[in-house]
Amino acid sequence: MREPAWLPWARRIVLSLLALFTLAPVYVMVTSALKPLNDVQGPFHWIPSRLTVRPFVDIWHTVPLGRYFLNSVVVAGTATVCSVVVAVFAAYAVSRYRFAGRRAFTVTVLSTQMFPGILFLLPLFVIYVNIGNLTGVELYASRTGLVITYLTFSLPFSIWMLVGYFDGIPRGLDESAAVDGAGPLRTLLRVVLPAALPGVVAVAVYAFMTAWGEVLFASVMTDDTSRTLPIGLQQYSTEHDVYWNQLMAASLVVSVPVVAGFLALQRHFVAGLTAGAVK
Amino acid sequence: MATLTTPAGGAATTDRSGRSAGRHAGRRRARLDRRRLVPYLMLLPALALELLVHLVPMLYGCWMSLLRLTQFYIRNWSAAPFAGLGNYRASIDVNGAIGGDLLHSFGVTLAFTVLSVGLSWLLGTTAAVLTQHPFRGRGALRTLFLTPYALPVYAAVITWSFLLQRDTGMVNHVLVDQLHLAGDRPFWLIGGNSFGALLAVSVWRSWPFAFLCLTAGLQNVPGELYEAAAVDGAGFGRQLRGITLPMLRPVNQVLVLVLFLWTFNDFNTPYVLFGKAAPRSADLISIHIYQSSFVTWNFGLGSAMSVLLLLFLLVVTGAYLLVTSRRGDA
């Protein structure tokens, strides 16, 4: 493309400013995590005068972060796997079959994106407790309950993205598989799914991020044994003090896995979005 | 989309036909029925989960909105007196304290959402267009831009609240100590400026998503279009208006809607930034409803407000889809 002379300069300036905007908080997070408590409570300085790794040591016993970390890994991991499986089947049905209620299903599922969490937090909680009382399957204050909640949170967007992706895969593939005698399940698993892998990765990334960061429901639906990381982070602010340096260090520890994972898979995420959201 | 009832077509029935001719027809019908069931079976898990986590609780919430569900009754909801539309009346009575505050909060939320979505879209588009063509370091820059989107919300917003502290924050250090833009240190987390602070945090968190979608959208624009335009002598501006933006229309349609819904319902950002009592100028509706129900334990009223919010969003979304898809068809 022919570019006017000003464009490279405009690009440099604009992109640099955006990079600054994006990076500044991350920079502060990292440097503050390396400062002693007195320094983060005093006036701000760009360059830390004293560096210490103590906050990274302290975070593990100020708050039982290790246990919360394990909870988050288990909850977000399981929710992701389940969400992907459920979404794949639902999206395949919507994409490949014409059936009564198809439109109603899509519209309903998508409209759940509009539900304010505040509206159904308490009812959901009561339902979980009742299920526990009736069946003995403990959903309240258990990781299972969180898994179910979180996987459903990511479901609408996931289904919608995958429908778009499946729609983009030629129907001829399915048909030739059927001619070879494959049933719907085999067709989906052996033929369509491999072709839709980027879409599936995108959905998985989205589901994981949703479950990893959720605050509101976790604050009501967990107890000490099932508590997840975002709630753990709040505990660095205690009756006495806010341990800003530890809070920043813990935030960093919490962020690194998901940011690293996301950035590593972002290529697929973009590809999945291209086909899904942008069909 | 082709009208295809089954992926298998008619072939499968003959392949695996039964041994006895007499049972053939019956089996065939059974198999047909089973095939009709296939999509429902595939939907079943998703449907069950949606019912359990979203739909039934939502209907339940609607029912709560008709009750005087205060602290006296939360232990035994069935004893809560039926309030009819009383909670709704209190919510929409703009002359009363509750309705007036709700209206104010609604206005703040609307302004906040429009600005946040608009700015996120603008930054996203700018960055996507500027990184459309390869240059050194483009990959690294893209990765950097996406970081805020990947950060867990609590970690990101609590960091911002640290930056926005009056005496010890980075923002005032830059504005006052380094750039000397203000004589007196401004407050960001209380008072009138908190709206701006909230907006900045929200845009910081959501523009990467716009950038991501628009970058994806731009990858679908065939390069030949630009080449042809260049041959015709179209400059950067004309290519932008003539090719890039029109080609991004379908992305934009979805992107703006998704951003709108996420921003409008955003609870985490104001909650982590301001705590349970948001400053009046940044009193977003989600936090307002939280205060009206969870802090004061008046769940009937909070539910009524939530239902009104939901209705508003349904109407807006419906109208938006109607308008944008009609324009798209024309």
Place this chain on the structure above:
Amino acid sequence: MTTRRFALFAVALALTTPTVAACGDDQGGSSGSGTTLTYWASNQGTSLDNDRQILRPELDKFTRQTGIKVNLEVIGWPDLLNRILAATTSGKGPDVLNIGNTWSASLQATGALLPFDGTTMSAIGGKDRFLAGSLAATGAPGKDPAAVPLYSLAYGLYYNKKLFAAAGIAEPPKTWDELVADGRKLTHDGQWGLVVEGGNVSENAHHAFTFAQQYGADFFTSGGKAQFDSAGAVAGVKRYIDFMATDKIVNPSAAEYANNQSLADFASGKAAMLLWQAADTTLKAHGMSPDDYGVAPVPFEAPTPPGGRHVDSMVAGINLAVFGNTKHRDAALAFVKFMTGDDEQKALNSTYGSMPTVKAAYADPAFQTPQIKVFQDTLAGSAAPLPAVPEESQFETLVGTAMKNLFADAASGKPITDDYVKGKLTAANQQVHAGG
């Protein structure tokens, strides 16, 4: 289709009907060894982990004595009320729990807590063991207490001895005028006379209560009706805001303090005075030596305004409650008896820097220090409980938030007039009524 829909509906109905877990049969059946109690403790120490370390040995002692195991969960304040709400709604909660004593009447109204009637009270050693002041903040007057006091606290005026000496002030102020005069002397070169926690809603509401009392105002009528904007309430709230707005003895930054930054300011000498309860542990953590500060009673308005009361603190503290749905009532009461016993009261309160709620514990030399005496006298003579009405939490939220906004206005130089304060309080008041 219709039957299926109906079935769905029926299931939905079954699932959404909150169970009032019908108890009453084998209540109190289980006690003694083999039982495990769940105890929700609130955050009193420097971190949740610190609380666990402090409480665990005591709980083990209880287990050795009775054979009853205690499953401890320490819950941070931001979470505690939501967790109690969840427990109340579902009937699924702990056996024993800590509550902020100002929540007593609100939680009592839900019916979720076991009332301490005559028999229950005697099971834990009787009413008379407790300080009368602390016992006043355990529920609505005329009803059986919903909890018993566990840790007692009162407000005091913390002052920095060195800064006072440097400014030539011989003794701590006894009236607000003296406090302002001293504050002016102490305010110079980045140092301030007083510090407040202006962004902290509850802290604001506590002061609103005390100041309004000194001006003869109650936030609720005797009939339990909210009246946030009476002349006395306006005057009281304005007196408190004016420390920043007109007297200028408070750093405007304090308007956004909500996470105990005031303690850090006081400890580092940036502020010379502080109105606080049990600040010792934190001040020590900030590196301030106990010799460097003193504690005096909170000042009064002089001359006493018409109708003004001799109140300079709320009855602050933490209560211990038994959850009504507990299946281990006797064990739970045994635990309450243990925690409010003389030995535990001495041990825990001296660790946390709070005060015992039972009279006998004060014989211990640990509670004979001049500082503790100040708090003890305050509790005995000039502290009053926050209004014990179910809407108390609304009062804290609404009035505290109004004051947070007033501080924000004051910090940005907006004039704070009587009418302006009244307007904010009236708006807060309307929210209570319309809510019901």
